[in-house]
Amino acid sequence: MTDEKPRPLRADAARNRRKVIEAATLAFDEHGTDASLEEIARTAGVGVGTLYRHFPTRLDLIAAVYRDNLDAFVVRADELLAHGPAGEALDEWVLGFVDYVTRKRGMATALKVGLGPDAAQVMGEGRVKLEAAARRIVEAAQAQGAVRADLEAGDLMRAVSGVCMAGAEAVDRDRTERALRLVLDGVRWTAPTPS
Structure with missing residues (x-):
């Protein structure tokens, strides 16, 4: 096994790859992960061979x-x-979690089934990135006195993920957003009043 890095894609190949990902995102949102790959290629404006070249x-x-x-x-x-x-950034990002979780749910299930034990690595990498983003936004909000000083990014992520997963099961966006607003009220409780 060599330590060779993959060669960077040519500009046109990178554009085609991006178009396929964008078309697949729309198709998976509408039809789930069983969406037609031929239709995804057609929507992306590429041949099905191009799709398979990038995604075997x-x-x-x-x-x-x-x-x-x-x-x-x-x-x-x-x-x-x-x-x-x-x-405000924290509020908007947390409320955006509803769409993010709804979108990823079917994909996460397909990855767990298809990848088996290897899915844990993909999911784990994702959790690390999300928690780092949450930490940046929480620390900025704490510095501005907008949220409790004892709030930890991991706690916020667990609360928000739990609410969103339960909401996805119930398919009730309004109640999910209401529950998220209650979580946000909780992270502001006892926060110092911004000067």
Whole structure:
């Protein structure tokens, strides 16, 4: 086994890969992870051979979309922090968890079934990234006095994930958002009043 790094994709190949991931995201949202790969290729404007060149199996495509969605949600935390008060950024990011969890749920199940024990590594990498993003946003909100000083990112993630997973089972977005707002009220309780 060599330690060779994969060669970077040519610009057109990278564009095609991105188009396939975007088309697959839409297809998985609408039809689940059993969506037609031929239809995904057609929507992306590429041939099915191009899709298979980038993603030899359906599972490879599901894993790529899963990681892409996770990375976009992590980046969203930093974007929100860059454009407004940290307390508001935290609220918006937490409420965005509803869509994130709804989107990833079917993909996570498919990965667990398809990857078996290896799924734990993919999920674990995702949890590390999410918790790091949560830590950045929580610490910024704490620095501004918007949330409790004793709030830990891991606690927030457990509470929010639990509410979102229960809401996904019940398919009741309004009640899920209401429960998340209660969580947010709780993390603000006893927070110093911002000056």
